[in-house]
Amino acid sequence: MERVFLLTVEHLQLSLMGVLIALLVAIPLGIFIYRYKGFAGVVLSLTDVIQTIPSLAMLALLMLVFGLGNTTVIAALVLYSLLPIVRNTYTGLNNVSPSLIEAGRGMGMTRFQRLRYVELPLALPVIMAGIRVATVTAIGIATIGVLIGGGGLGVLIWRGIQNTDTQMILMGSIPAALLAILADFLLGKIEKRLIPKGMN
Amino acid sequence: MVIFDRVSKQYEDGHEAVKEFSLEVKDGEFLVMIGPSGCGKTTTLKMVNRLIEPTSGTIYIGQKDITKEDPVKLRREIGYVIQDIGLFPNMAIEQNIDIVPRLLGWSKEKRKQRVDELLSLVEMDPEVYAKRYPSELSGGQQQRIGVLRALAVEPPLILMDEPFGALDPITRDNLQEEFKVLQKKLNKTIIFVTHDMDEALKLADRIVLMKDGEIVQVGSPDELVNSPADEFVSTFIGSSRMENYKRSETR
Ligand SMILES: Nc1ncnc2c1ncn2[C@@H]1O[C@H](COP(=O)(O)OP(=O)(O)O)[C@@H](O)[C@H]1O
Numbered sequence: 201m202e203r204v205f206l207l208t209v210e211h212l213q214l215s216l217m218g219v220l221i222a223l224l225v226a227i228p229l230g231i232f233i234y235r236y237k238g239f240a241g242v243v244l245s246l247t248d249v250i251q252t253i254p255s256l257a258m259l260a261l262l263m264l265v266f267g268l269g270n271t272t273v274i275a276a277l278v279l280y281s282l283l284p285i286v287r288n289t290y291t292g293l294n295n296v297s298p299s300l301i302e303a304g305r306g307m308g309m310t311r312f313q314r315l316r317y318v319e320l321p322l323a324l325p326v327i328m329a330g331i332r333v334a335t336v337t338a339i340g341i342a343t344i345g346v347l348i349g350g351g352g353l354g355v356l357i358w359r360g361i362q363n364t365d366t367q368m369i370l371m372g373s374i375p376a377a378l379l380a381i382l383a384d385f386l387l388g389k390i391e392k393r394l395i396p397k398g399m400n
Numbered sequence: 401m402v403i404f405d406r407v408s409k410q411y412e413d414g415h416e417a418v419k420e421f422s423l424e425v426k427d428g429e430f431l432v433m434i435g436p437s438g439c440g441k442t443t444t445l446k447m448v449n450r451l452i453e454p455t456s457g458t459i460y461i462g463q464k465d466i467t468k469e470d471p472v473k474l475r476r477e478i479g480y481v482i483q484d485i486g487l488f489p490n491m492a493i494e495q496n497i498d499i500v501p502r503l504l505g506w507s508k509e510k511r512k513q514r515v516d517e518l519l520s521l522v523e524m525d526p527e528v529y530a531k532r533y534p535s536e537l538s539g540g541q542q543q544r545i546g547v548l549r550a551l552a553v554e555p556p557l558i559l560m561d562e563p564f565g566a567l568d569p570i571t572r573d574n575l576q577e578e579f580k581v582l583q584k585k586l587n588k589t590i591i592f593v594t595h596d597m598d599e600a601l602k603l604a605d606r607i608v609l610m611k612d613g614e615i616v617q618v619g620s621p622d623e624l625v626n627s628p629a630d631e632f633v634s635t636f637i638g639s640s641r642m643e644n645y646k647r648s649e650t651r
C-alpha cells in the first residue's frame with residue numbers, strides 16, 4: 201500500500217513538473233504570437249505537429265537524447281502540454297473585445313499595462329481551460345513512462361500486465377484515473393477563484 | 401484649446417477619410433461633430449488622442465503640437481468615452497473609475513475620495529455601487545460610469561464618440577440632460593461625435609457638419625437651422641426638425 205502511495209506521489213510530481221515547465225514556455229509564447237501575429241501560424245502548426253506524434257514514439261525519440269528515466273518522461277510531458285496552453289493563451293487573448301483594448305489604449309495604458317490589467321485577466325478562463333487539458337493529458341501519458349524506465353503508477357500497471365496480475369493492474373490504474381479526475385476538479389476550483397467576480 | 405490645422409488622414413488602403421480639416425475648438429466649448437456614417441468623425445476624434453496618426457497637418461492642444469508629446473501621457477490627460485462603453489468586466493466599478501488615477505500613482509485615500517465624489521455627481525450611491533461589477537448595472541448606469549471614468553483626473557478636454565448611441569431613447573434623453581448640466585458645471589472642453597441631429601441641437605455650443613471627410617458647415621445650432629449653408633445641410637437637419645426647433649425657439 202505504501203508503495204502505491206509513493207508511486208502516486210511520484211506520478212503527480214512527474215505530471216506537474218511537465219505542465220509547470222510547459223507553462224513557463226507556453227504562456228510567454230502565447231503572448232508573443234498574440235503580439236506578433238506573423239509568427240502565430242508557424243508556432244501553432246509546430247506545437248500541433250508535436251501533439252500528433254504518438255506518445256510511445258515520442259518517448260523513444262526523446263530517450264535517444266535524454267536517456268532512460270524520468271527526465272525523458274518529463275520532457276515528453278512538456279512537449280505535449282505546449283499545444284493546449286499556447287493555443288488557449290493565444291485564443292483567449294484574441295477573444296478580448298477590441299473595444300476594451302481601445303478603451304485601455306485611449307485611457308493611456310501602456311502595452312504592458314493593457315496585458316496585465318485587461319488582456320490577461322480576460323483571457324484567464326480560456327488559459328485555465330488549456331492548463332486543465334494539459335494536466336489531465338500529462339497524467340495519462342505519464343503512465344507509459346515506465347516503458348523508458350520512468351516511475352509513477354505506470355510501474356504497477358506494467359508489472360501487472362506482464363504477470364497478468366489483475367490486482368496489481370488495478371492498484372496502478374485506479375489511482376491514476378482518480379488522480380486525473382481530482383486534478384481536473386481542483387483546477388476547476390482554482391479557475392473559479394482566479395476569475396474575478398464580474399465575469400461569467 | 402484644440403486646433404486642427406489642415407489635418408488629413410489617408411488610410412493604408414488609399415481611402416482619404418479626413419481631408420484638410422481645420423478648426424479651432426475654444427476653451428470650455430461643447431463642440432459636436434456630426435455627419436453621415438463614414439464621413440470621418442471617429443477618425444478625426446481619434447487623431448486628437450493619437451489613437452490614429454494624421455497623414456498630414458498638425459493638431460495643437462493648448463499651443464502644443466501633440467506629435468511632440470508622449471502618446472501615453474497625452475491620453476492620460478484627455479478623457480475618452482466610446483459608444484461601446486468599454487468598462488472592464490473584470491474590475492469593480494470603483495476600479496473602473498480610478499484606472500487613470502491608479503496609472504498616475506494616486507494614493508489609495510485620494511482615489512477612494514475621488515470615486516465617491518464622482519459617483520455622487522451622478523447620484524449613484526457609492527455604498528451601493530462602488531463594489532459592483534459592470535455586468536450588474538443597466539446600460540445607462542454603465543455609460544454613466546464610462547463618463548465618470550473619463551472625468552476621474554479632471555482632464556480639461558474630453559472626447560466622446562457616440563457615447564449615448566447604444567442606449568434606449570429614454571435613457572439616452574436622461575443622460576443627455578444630465579451630461580449637459582454636468583458639462584456646464586465642470587466647464588470642460590468637449591468634442592462630441594454623433595450622427596443624431598436631435599442630440600447635436602440639444603447639446604452643442606457649436607456644430608461641425610461633415611461630409612466625405614470635409615467640413616460642410618460650422619455654426620451654432622441656431623445658425624445651422626436658420627441659415628443652412630446648402631442643400632445638404634438642410635436635408636441633413638430635415639424640414640420637420642427645423643420647424644420644431646424654430647417653434648421651440650420662439651416660445
Ligand atoms: N482602419 C481603417 N482602415 C481603412 N479605412 C478606414 C479605417 N477606419 C475607418 N476607415 C474608413 O474611413 C472612413 C471614415 O471612417 P470613420 O471616421 O469611422 O467615420 P464615422 O465615424 O464618421 O462613421 C470610412 O469610409 C471608413 O470606412
Ligand SMILES: [Mg+2]
Nearest residue numbers: 441442443561
Ligand atoms: Mg464613428
